[in-house]
Amino acid sequence: MFQIRFAAAKNVRVTVRKIVTIVRETDSRLVNKGMQESTDLTALVRKARTGDKSSMNELADLAGQRLSVYIQRIALRQEVTQDIVQESLLEMFKFLDKLEREDRFWPWLRKIAINKLHHHYAREKAHRMGSISDVEHTIADSERQEGLADMVGDELRHVVIDSMAGLKPRYREVLVMRCYEEMDYDQIAQEIGSTEFSARVLFFRAKNALAKQLSRRGLGKGALLGALILFGKLTAPSKAAAAQIMVTAATTKVGWAAATTAVVVSGKAAVVTMTAVAVLATAPAVIFPDNPSSNPIVTDMRGSGSSSSVAGQPINAFWFFYPEGVNGPVMMRHTRPVDSGPQSVCQWLQNDDANYRYDLGRKIVTINNYHMWNSDLSVARLPTDSPQLSGFLTRMDGSAFRFDPISQIEKGTLVIAREEAEGPIRSWSTRHINVLNEDYFQCDWPEGVVVIDQRDEMHKIGWTYFQVSGQIGDQPVTGVGTLPLSYSASRQVTPTLRLQIGNRIQIADGLDGTWWLDRQQKTQTHYLRGSFFEGLARPWMGLHTIDLVRRDAAIRQIEFQTRLSHDRNRSQVMVIHDNHRIVYTIDMTRDWIESISLATQQPSGEWKDSGLLSFSYEQHLAGVDLGVGARSTQGRDIAPSPGIQWLIHLAETGGSK
Structure with missing residues (x-):
């Protein structure tokens, strides 16, 4: 220095x-001294x-x-x-x-x-x-x-x-x-x-x-x-x-x-190390529109308090339900008081079926494609976050962990957190067989509210097919999969992924097995189901894609950077690990990934593109075969999940014949 x-x-x-x-x-x-010829x-x-x-x-x-x-x-x-x-x-x-x-x-x-x-x-x-x-x-x-x-x-x-x-x-x-x-x-x-x-x-x-x-x-x-x-x-x-x-x-x-x-x-969402900041300027950029959207997204997970809150009354209450345990999906509900009185109203609800937001002033409930996300781009926090994860996220975006941490989470755990007018958010947990069946985890808004369903047909149905195209190095990439868009849909439609990179690499993730086949190395590695969805959109998990991707990176202590288009409809998340860069382009309103670009840093410091994966989503695909063949993981050695780094490994190995 x-x-x-x-x-x-x-x-x-x-x-x-x-x-x-x-x-x-x-x-x-100086001007009259003349100029060099x-x-x-x-x-x-x-x-x-x-x-x-x-x-x-x-x-x-x-x-x-x-x-x-x-x-x-x-x-x-x-x-x-x-x-x-x-x-x-x-x-x-x-x-x-x-x-x-x-x-x-x-x-x-x-x-x-x-x-x-x-x-x-x-x-x-x-x-x-x-x-x-x-x-x-x-x-x-x-x-x-x-x-x-x-x-x-x-x-x-x-x-x-x-x-x-x-x-x-x-x-x-x-x-x-x-x-x-x-x-x-x-x-x-x-x-x-x-x-x-x-x-x-x-x-x-x-x-x-x-x-x-x-x-x-x-x-x-x-x-x-x-x-x-x-x-x-x-x-x-x-x-x-x-x-x-x-x-x-x-x-x-x-x-x-x-x-x-x-x-x-x-701003606050960009408190990262020098490496991430320096590399952002060379990342591929979204073409952001010059004019703001006439109907921009209004969203914030953390709620807002009132300066006139009655002493002793909570200004915000959060409910977190973990039907499958701490590493599984989470359903969430946020309530706040009305007119500083003893009654409260549900501000937003993300249950197993859909995502709801209540506009108290207009008395309107909207049902949206997307999960809630913080308007300042700070990462969504959960009371079950480990100290390591929480500390890393604070270093990344500058936001403080506001909950009393809850460490013992089993299947069917309900965590309730209340924020008083002063002091931290107090949390406690209890076991509940299925809180999703309770009235307060459905729709308990006042009578007479107008409900507007803003979802597209795919989100109303609850799941979709997706296709992957692009290239890794000089090798073409093709892929197909199924994507549940809600937790209830995930219990009917299994998340499935199948990727083919040239003639060398084949990746599968589904009910019949999860594996990475390298024909050149003549190796096949088996993983737990869902391993290759880490670093991808997983709407059934209960969090927005922008938060899932960043939390996937943070779990591995990998730095990231975030930016948002002016109309707030698209975002980019850039993940930087060693000399590799992954840039996600995310559709914020539909809550899924549009593309993933991969790049490798050269000795000169410049970044060289190493791959691009583009995602398209369609409700009906003809002739789709999602079977992964007779490669079940039963009775086989299971390797630890590679996490979000499987995309980096793909860029390193998939580009060669």
């Missing part, structure tokens, strides 16, 4: 007006490719100067910059004949240099960029060339340099690309191997991180633009080059949709 030795900077009180004044004065002193780079590259030594030397000088400035602004270490530039120039001449288009020379060379810089970071095993003294030494060398330091006060110079040094290298990289290389978001996306949307989100986070660094050192709101201009001038190789530095307000705009999503992800 940086050793911030300029301690006095935190007491700096420099106004935005002063920064703007300094920038303008710097411009006025431009070189027809394309023609020079073309000539150098013929082997002309004079052109090769000129190209090396020109490319080396420009590359030095580019890398120095990102690395902020002179010795690293020199090494990267030297290695990049050597590779440039080694592969110059492989360059397809001379007019793409600079992006090509820049990519070479960035890959080498990423390799450097990987070798260090951490992004420790040295001390501030290293940074100041690098900046000072460029300043002494033309005496630029005389035009900028030491105090302000230190603040700007320290603030940039406090950023993650990836943030500096995208700031340099956008502000000094003048790249548009599509070009940045190509450079970093992501989508344009992800590039916008990354830039948004980078400039916000810089604004926070500046604020910590005394620069108020609005100083960002001036600081970016000043840093560009401080790191320019000459006065003439510094005079050309211009960062406009338009340059720092990212687009409303990207900014909105970035705010959602960087």
